[in-house]
Amino acid sequence: MALLNDHFLKLPNNYLFADIAKKVNAFKAQHPKVDVISLGIGDVTQPLCPAVIEALHRATDEMATAQGFHGYGPEQGYDFLRDAILKNDFLARGIRLDRDEIFVNDGAKSDTGNFQELIRWDNSIAVTDPIYPVYIDSNVMIGRAGVKGDDGRWSNVIYLPCTAENGFVPELPSQRVDVIYLCYPNNPTGTALTREQLRQWVNYAIRNDALIFYDAAYEAYIQHDDVPHSIYEIKGARRVAVEFHSYSKTAGFTGVRCGYTIVPKEVTVATLTGDRVPLNPLWNRRQCTKFNGTSYLSQRAAEAIYTSEGRQQVAATIDYYMRNARHMKQTLRSIGLKVYGGDDAPYLWVQTPADMSSWRFFEQMLYNAHVVCTPGVGFGPSGEGYIRLTAFGTRERTEEALDRITSFY
Amino acid sequence: MALLNDHFLKLPNNYLFADIAKKVNAFKAQHPKVDVISLGIGDVTQPLCPAVIEALHRATDEMATAQGFHGYGPEQGYDFLRDAILKNDFLARGIRLDRDEIFVNDGAKSDTGNFQELIRWDNSIAVTDPIYPVYIDSNVMIGRAGVKGDDGRWSNVIYLPCTAENGFVPELPSQRVDVIYLCYPNNPTGTALTREQLRQWVNYAIRNDALIFYDAAYEAYIQHDDVPHSIYEIKGARRVAVEFHSYSKTAGFTGVRCGYTIVPKEVTVATLTGDRVPLNPLWNRRQCTKFNGTSYLSQRAAEAIYTSEGRQQVAATIDYYMRNARHMKQTLRSIGLKVYGGDDAPYLWVQTPADMSSWRFFEQMLYNAHVVCTPGVGFGPSGEGYIRLTAFGTRERTEEALDRITSFY
Numbered sequence: 020m021a022l023l024n025d026h027f028l029k030l031p032n033n034y035l036f037a038d039i040a041k042k043v044n045a046f047k048a049q050h051p052k053v054d055v056i057s058l059g060i061g062d063v064t065q066p067l068c069p070a071v072i073e074a075l076h077r078a079t080d081e082m083a084t085a086q087g088f089h090g091y092g093p094e095q096g097y098d099f100l101r102d103a104i105l106k107n108d109f110l111a112r113g114i115r116l117d118r119d120e121i122f123v124n125d126g127a128k129s130d131t132g133n134f135q136e137l138i139r140w141d142n143s144i145a146v147t148d149p150i151y152p153v154y155i156d157s158n159v160m161i162g163r164a165g166v167k168g169d170d171g172r173w174s175n176v177i178y179l180p181c182t183a184e185n186g187f188v189p190e191l192p193s194q195r196v197d198v199i200y201l202c203y204p205n206n207p208t209g210t211a212l213t214r215e216q217l218r219q220w221v222n223y224a225i226r227n228d229a230l231i232f233y234d235a236a237y238e239a240y241i242q243h244d245d246v247p248h249s250i251y252e253i254k255g256a257r258r259v260a261v262e263f264h265s266y267s268k269t270a271g272f273t274g275v276r277c278g279y280t281i282v283p284k285e286v287t288v289a290t291l292t293g294d295r296v297p298l299n300p301l302w303n304r305r306q307c308t309k310f311n312g313t314s315y316l317s318q319r320a321a322e323a324i325y326t327s328e329g330r331q332q333v334a335a336t337i338d339y340y341m342r343n344a345r346h347m348k349q350t351l352r353s354i355g356l357k358v359y360g361g362d363d364a365p366y367l368w369v370q371t372p373a374d375m376s377s378w379r380f381f382e383q384m385l386y387n388a389h390v391v392c393t394p395g396v397g398f399g400p401s402g403e404g405y406i407r408l409t410a411f412g413t414r415e416r417t418e419e420a421l422d423r424i425t426s427f428y
Numbered sequence: 429m430a431l432l433n434d435h436f437l438k439l440p441n442n443y444l445f446a447d448i449a450k451k452v453n454a455f456k457a458q459h460p461k462v463d464v465i466s467l468g469i470g471d472v473t474q475p476l477c478p479a480v481i482e483a484l485h486r487a488t489d490e491m492a493t494a495q496g497f498h499g500y501g502p503e504q505g506y507d508f509l510r511d512a513i514l515k516n517d518f519l520a521r522g523i524r525l526d527r528d529e530i531f532v533n534d535g536a537k538s539d540t541g542n543f544q545e546l547i548r549w550d551n552s553i554a555v556t557d558p559i560y561p562v563y564i565d566s567n568v569m570i571g572r573a574g575v576k577g578d579d580g581r582w583s584n585v586i587y588l589p590c591t592a593e594n595g596f597v598p599e600l601p602s603q604r605v606d607v608i609y610l611c612y613p614n615n616p617t618g619t620a621l622t623r624e625q626l627r628q629w630v631n632y633a634i635r636n637d638a639l640i641f642y643d644a645a646y647e648a649y650i651q652h653d654d655v656p657h658s659i660y661e662i663k664g665a666r667r668v669a670v671e672f673h674s675y676s677k678t679a680g681f682t683g684v685r686c687g688y689t690i691v692p693k694e695v696t697v698a699t700l701t702g703d704r705v706p707l708n709p710l711w712n713r714r715q716c717t718k719f720n721g722t723s724y725l726s727q728r729a730a731e732a733i734y735t736s737e738g739r740q741q742v743a744a745t746i747d748y749y750m751r752n753a754r755h756m757k758q759t760l761r762s763i764g765l766k767v768y769g770g771d772d773a774p775y776l777w778v779q780t781p782a783d784m785s786s787w788r789f790f791e792q793m794l795y796n797a798h799v800v801c802t803p804g805v806g807f808g809p810s811g812e813g814y815i816r817l818t819a820f821g822t823r824e825r826t827e828e829a830l831d832r833i834t835s836f837y
Binding site: 020021022023024026027028030034037060063064065066067069072075076079080081082083084085087088089090091092125126128130132133136137138139140141142152153156157160161197198227228229230267271273274275276288289291296301304305307308309310311312313314316317407413427 | 429430431432433434436437439443445446469471472473474475476478481484485488489491492493494496497498499501534535537538541542545546547548549550551562565566569570583606607618636637638639676680682683684685697698699700705713714716717718719720721722723724725726824
């Protein structure tokens with residue numbers, strides 16, 4: 020008799036964005052003529068840039084010939100892409116990496132979800148709160164999160180609140196923690212950590228022999244010099260941190276699926292007998308067993324981002340979204356709302372007025388302004404009292420949404 | 429202190445094909461002028477067919493425009509592809525499925541590796557032996573396989589030998605089994621089960637409340653009417669079987685990455701209290717949490733396989749490989765080797781002469797004929813005394829390889 024992995028039953032029934040879609044679809048069904056604008060899910064709207072399009076056509080033509088055909092690629096990704104990553108995203112910032120510390124993936128969601136397989140099921144994890152739900156849900160599935168309390172908190176998860184009160188800078192944990200998930204620039208709050216603030220975390224991890232899973236999916240949106248693009252800008256991070264990157268937001272690859280994960284050779288975990296084992300070959304083994312590499316076309320597309328045309332074009336699109344963010348922040352502040360983030364990230368984190376719950380404010384926005392946001396509590400208990408807005412809309416729709424919010428509010 | 433999931437240490441150091449690559453590279457380094465032909469790893473050589481190439485160009489052009497841009501797709505795959513699958517691969521064979529029983533994936537390796545997450549870590553598994561290493565290795569990583577004995581067998585894995593003695597038809601297990609992995613047409617032996625033989629397995633699973641993970645990655649190579657393309661051709665299979673498909677071999681998508689998994693709504697597993705839980709929503713939850721969908725381009729490419737041009741072109745390529753297989757089988761038999769498979773699958777399973785070990789014969793082939801094969805023992809204990817050859821080469825190289833084997837042998 021096949022038995023269920025019953026940790027799955029502990030999960031909330033739906034993924035947050037499925038819940039939102041359900042509510043939005045119900046509203047649309049009841050109001051078929053209403054034009055609903057989504058500033059909810061973090062998906063981009065601008066087309067792929069010309070350099071990427073050219074690379075995709077070129078790679079397609081290659082695949083049509085016997086000489087240019089590419090079958091199974093290396094599970095770790097092609098060297099042409101790993102070398103471009105090495106040179107542009109790391110060496111250019113003074114970070115030394117080896118090529119085989121880079122694992123090309125099909126997007127950061129897969130790897131942030133799967134990487135926890137390498138550590139023991141009973142290790143404790145800490146998350147900043149609010150947080151991207153994948154970090155916790157993937158740990159729930161293997162039993163690592165423990166049981167969920169009535170307060171929405173998991174028993175084996177340490178929550179590090181990030182709220183307006185502490186300027187969205189998490190305090191170092193006061194109890195033992197084995198693994199810490201950090202995402203900076205942050206989804207969902209849109210806030211960033213300075214190099215100095217991140218250094219506290221690296222030092223904490225070194226002192227306490229903790230492991231940091233660092234999600235840098237939004238680094239391309241950083242505008243300020245004192246905000247690090249990679250945790251490896253901090254001395255010592257190579258010993259304690261694994262870093263996840265994605266082209267989804269960097270270059271609009273949400274439908275193309277490509278990113279990469281950095282596993283430095285110095286990062287180790289302990290066995291029960293106290294031996295140290297490096298994570299790099301273990302992740303390699305995991306990927307070789309359960310992953311067959313990222314599409315050749317997607318990898319050629321990613322490579323094109325690093326050409327001089329590609330860099331320029333990608334930067335222009337990021338600038339487009341960041342101008343949305345600035346406009347949104349100014350407008351929402353001008354009507355008296357408290358707005359955070361949006362300076363080094365494409366997300367705005369808005370406090371609900373009059374202590375309203377986040378789902379209530381979500382409904383008000385949907386019913387009155389016909390704008391979809393994401394209720395903050397969906398990202399964790401400390402998200403209650405906030406909503407997330409994304410700057411990924413087109414200029415016209417974003418302005419229209421802001422006009423509606425302004426007039427309803 | 430982050431602790432290792434120490435099940436990883438139980439794994440053999442290398443994935444089989446990495447071992448082979450190492451030996452081949454060492455040989456090439458010592459003999460730089462020798463032309464080595466690989467009939468080893470199961471990768472295709474023929475370019476993508478014109479219908480797929482056109483679809484990729486078209487999808488690329490869409491992605492260049494604001495109107496045609498596709499960002500995040502459904503984690504389960506686009507309806508255009510799921511509907512094409514439903515209609516062509518199932519309805520056309522009299523199999524009724526719902527669209528939401530189909531989950532588009534990035535290749536069968538990911539899903540056959542990941543699906544075991546849904547069942548308890550201590551469930552027992554049975555595998556036909558020899559077998560595709562991913563089935564066992566993915567179970568080792570979670571601790572389900574137990575410990576490896578000196579005989580190369582895992583303590584919590586039931587091995588169902590498939591050898592020349594039983595005509596490569598596995599016997600039903602004599603002990604309790606929770607989950608059974610079946611792959612037909614079979615990798616690595618290239619043999620198939622008839623509808624009647626597969627029926628025994630479905631009936632066994634129904635009687636014993638076992639679950640079947642059925643890998644149908646090679647179904648497009650079936651030439652005989654009495655060999656089922658899907659386990660759902662067998663009555664009752666919807667209650668006990670999950671089925672994995674891949675376009676890698678069907679349409680040369682090893683570098684494109686697309687396939688699909690069928691999880692019928694009737695398939696359930698038990699909780700410890702005896703309740704039954706359907707796997708379909710659990711797999712959906714897993715995919716929504718740890719997977720962000722397959723590349724839009726890859727899904728449009730897969731859709732093109734189902735057009736009338738696409739079907740014809742794909743069939744022609746399969747025919748090309750199967751003519752290789754026939755030529756290989758005839759030639760090898762003509763020199764006195766015992767050869768199995770290759771009738772409904774692109775693999776030949778060759779008995780080593782004079783009870784030679786499979787690694788020894790692998791080395792003979794490499795050193796004397798400069799042809800790379802795969803040692804059968806790499807696929808499990810019952811693979812000892814066999815090697816696998818693939819029919820995926822070009823006609824010219826395949827013939828050249830066979831000439832060399834003939835003259836050395």
